[in-house]
Amino acid sequence: MTSLWRKARVLFITRFAEMTEYRAEVVIWMLSGTLSLVMMLVWMSQAAAAPGGEIRGYNPSEFATYFLSTWAVGQLMVVWVAWELDMEIRQGTLSPKLLRPMDPMWLHYAAHFAERVVRFPALLALVALFAWVAGARFSTDPAAYLAAFGLALLGFSARFLWEYTIGLLAFWTESSTSFQEVVWLVYAALGGMFAPLAFYPEWVQRVAVWTPFPYMLGLPAQLLAGKATLADAGRGALVLLFWLVAFWVLRLTVWRVGLRKYGAVGA
């Protein structure tokens, strides 16, 4: 156990040192993910122009709160592992990593986790600034923040695993990163990046509740906005845990099959 803890600590510390080198880039990456912010501005001005000043019970300030929350949660959800795997597999730099007595996945996981720690202070500052400009008001319940944070952690891990699986497709195809774009679209749509899920047609909502997406993006955002209960968070966590296990098994299977194929190429 202590050796496992030591491994984890060393992994985190080295990746953290690496990620602080990119601190200026981290802010630029944060600002270039603008879909939530664009949707926020459009919905706010739609609500302001609507009769009664609201759409489906959301006034401009509530739209600001919801979309800023999805933006913040989305920032914690950023995963780029598919690009790295794609490159490592194609260029063969994966090989030396296979010699280590540890699944290379943990190197990537630690890097993403450390980047989140670098990102967090800048994220808080930007959210505070945007909230002040747009007039957003967040929940005052500390439990909501804890629950949202827990969901975000589960959601990030689930997303990490499915992106990792997509990245592993590079063992077979050259266009694994374009699968990633398609999956991102589904994640953004069903997660609620275009609008709160209640705004979608009913059949879409009925499909969405079975997927992990609404619980990793929309639900934490609703918790921060004070529009979801802790019971919702509990149910969402259960669904996410189920998907986490499913993605874990999928990732492991694809990794084992792919590795056999990779060895065959090298030999």
Place this chain on the structure above:
Amino acid sequence: MTRYLRLIRLFTGATLAAQLEYRANFLGAILASLAESGVALLGIAVLFGQPGTTEVGGWSFHQALLVVGLFTLTEGFISVFIQPNMSKIAEAVRTGSMDFTLLKPIDAQFNISTRNLNVLRVTDLLIGAGLTIYAASHLSVTPGGVLAAALLYVCALVIVYCIWLALSTTAFWFVKTQNASELFNGVFGAARFPVTAFPVPVRAFLTFVVPVAFITTVPAQALTGSLSPGLVVASPLVAAALFTLTRLFWLRAVGSYTSASS
């Protein structure tokens, strides 16, 4: 002039031959194009899907769809013609291979802007053109409107090219430029919607600071016949000014270039 046209034909042939070797990538490119236009379409579909919503920022559904079509077309233009070239500038400056470009007896800006193509993303252009034509067929469009829109859209493409070139030219001083273009992509994402769909201060930002409004909204307005005369003149002026400025900026950058080793 004919020399430059012949060069464009040569460059196109060479880059086509290189890209078509990877036929399997076509499927991936189509998937990526579909996903990108999916993002733009979903954005307006959810907005118009709300009960009682008949317009966004004063634009009807088909008018807004016109903007989505032009946006997708412009994204295609960027990924087919602009990005494959501009992303190589930084690398050429870093490795010193810019020397060879500057030594050639043709204009260096022309060379770096036309040498490469990403033919795989032609699907973006097709989807964009299809959406634009579909949306226009549901609106009353005059021949004069089409002509004005086409001219203004050419100005739009010049504006896009100039912004990318200016950002990439900073590579002569900074090692990395990828982040600057990433940031532009973020702002450009706002061009999926007519500029009037945004709150007034943001509208001003998208018109005067980063001229995103001229790229999709203004040509769409010309097509629907709702364009104010001021903007008809403003768009070519902005394009001409940007072109002159980026040309001067490029010449200055090349003048200060000292190769990789010195």
